[in-house]
Amino acid sequence: MKWEGNRESDNVEDRRSGGGGGGFGLGGRSVGIGTIVIALVGGWIFGINPLTLLSMLSGGGAPTAQVQQSPAQRPPADDRMAKFVSTVLADTEDVWTDVFTKGGATYQKPRLVLFRGATQTACGQGQAAMGPFYCPGDQKVYIDLGFYETLTKRLGAPGDFAQAYVIAHEVGHHVQNLLGITNKMEQMRGRVGKAEYNAMSVRLELQADCFAGVWAHHAQNARQVLEQGDVEEAMNAAAKIGDDALQGSSGGAVVPESFTHGTSAQRQRWFDTGLKTGSVKACDTFSARSL
Numbered sequence: 001m002k003w004e005g006n007r008e009s010d011n012v013e014d015r016r017s018g019g020g021g022g023g024f025g026l027g028g029r030s031v032g033i034g035t036i037v038i039a040l041v042g043g044w045i046f047g048i049n050p051l052t053l054l055s056m057l058s059g060g061g062a063p064t065a066q067v068q069q070s071p072a073q074r075p076p077a078d079d080r081m082a083k084f085v086s087t088v089l090a091d092t093e094d095v096w097t098d099v100f101t102k103g104g105a106t107y108q109k110p111r112l113v114l115f116r117g118a119t120q121t122a123c124g125q126g127q128a129a130m131g132p133f134y135c136p137g138d139q140k141v142y143i144d145l146g147f148y149e150t151l152t153k154r155l156g157a158p159g160d161f162a163q164a165y166v167i168a169h170e171v172g173h174h175v176q177n178l179l180g181i182t183n184k185m186e187q188m189r190g191r192v193g194k195a196e197y198n199a200m201s202v203r204l205e206l207q208a209d210c211f212a213g214v215w216a217h218h219a220q221n222a223r224q225v226l227e228q229g230d231v232e233e234a235m236n237a238a239a240k241i242g243d244d245a246l247q248g249s250s251g252g253a254v255v256p257e258s259f260t261h262g263t264s265a266q267r268q269r270w271f272d273t274g275l276k277t278g279s280v281k282a283c284d285t286f287s288a289r290s291l
Contacts, residue, residue: 001160001161001164001225001226001227001230002223002224002225002226002227003084003087003088003091003160003164003225004087006087006090006091006223006225007087007090007091007094008083008086008087008090009086009087009089009090009093009109009112010074011089011093011109011110011111011112012074012075012082012085012086012089012111012112012113012114013073013111013112013113013114013140014073014074014075014076014082014114015073015113015114015115015116015119016114016115016116075114081145081148082114082145084160084163085112085114085143085145085167086112088163088164088167088168089112089141089167089171091215091219091223091225092167092168092171092215093107093109094219094222095214095215095218095219095222096171096175096215097109098218099214099218099280100178103280107178108139108178110134110139110140110141110171110174111138111139111140111141112140112141112142112143112167113140113141113142113143114143114144114145115128115142115143115144116128116144116146117144119142121135121137121138121140121142122135122137122138122140123135123136123137123138126142128144128146128147131147131150132144132147132166132167132169132170133170134170134171134173134174134177136173136174136177136182139174139177141167141170141171141173141174143166143167143170147166148163148166151163151166151237155237155240155241156236156240157233157236157237157240157241158233159229159230159233159236159237160230160233161226161227161229161230161231161233161234162233162234162236162237164234165212165216165233165234165237165238165271166237168211168212168215168216169208169209169211169212170208171211171212171215172207172208172209172210172211172212172215173208175211176204176207176208176211181204181207182204185200185201185204188200200286201261202261202262202266202291203285203286203288203291204285205261205262205267206261206262206266206267206270206285206291207270207283207284207285207286209238209262209267209270209271209274210270210271210273210274210282210283210285211274211280211283212234212271212274213270213271213272213273213274213275213276213283214274214275214277214278214279214280214283215274216231216234216274216275217274217275217276217277217278218278221278231275234271235268235271235272238264238267238268238271239264239265239267239268240264241261241264241267262291266291269291270283270285270291
């Protein structure tokens with residue numbers, strides 16, 4: 001991926017020297033370890049956000065109000081990985097600002113938080129074991145950069161464009177939040193059964209994959225960021241984190257009713273849809289008869 005020398009975002013907050021601290025609470029509600037385990041299993045990787053699942057399981061709702069953001073500590077200038085993340089985030093800002101403007105709306109940029117181990121969020125305490133996640137309560141994407149080692153060595157999905165796909169997917173959840181899709185999902189909580197809600201969660205995740213593809217489409221058209229093999233890196237990453245692939249690699253049975261993110265083939269298909277069309281409307285997974 002051609003990223004060096006491109007604009008870096010000012011919306012990156014570096015908490016890596018501060019640690020996480022604090023207990024685990026959500027809106028004044030305590031959450032038992034059993035609930036935490038359920039959320040981690042349900043949304044471990046590239047999720048809607050395990051913290052949102054925790055909020056749902058504990059009876060709370062995910063806040064979606066606009067929040068005031070305080071000045072953030074910037075990453076060191078010589079930190080290459082932080083520079084990469086900042087550059088990818090800036091590229092998503094440029095793309096989505098343009099897409100929203102052409103649609104007659106204003107894009108509200110999310111902040112990306114770098115942390116180690118654990119950190120406090122508006123959705124509760126986030127932990128590195130959850131993988132990257134988005135919290136709608138504070139409109140921030142959270143990532144422990146150690147995840148990229150997991151992506152490469154444990155999941156077999158190396159490459160800088162695979163890493164960019166991770167960020168673009170989480171920013172896709174931010175776009176869903178701005179469009180009101182996240183709130184509509186929350187409104188369905190308690191109205192449908194577990195299997196039906198899981199099926200809706202799959203559609204939410206696949207739409208975020210499609211939005212990641214929309215970003216790549218417009219970034220390529222505007223700045224020619226793609227190099228040979230980049231698309232294959234992203235498609236490989238999408239395949240490695242499909243529900244069927246993750247369940248199969250863990251040695252357990254593959255249980256479609258428990259899927260919350262979609263199969264490898266589905267994740268590849270919807271990323272490819274966004275990449276080829278560059279259209280937000282083409283990413284309407286909720287109306288699609290077939291995923």
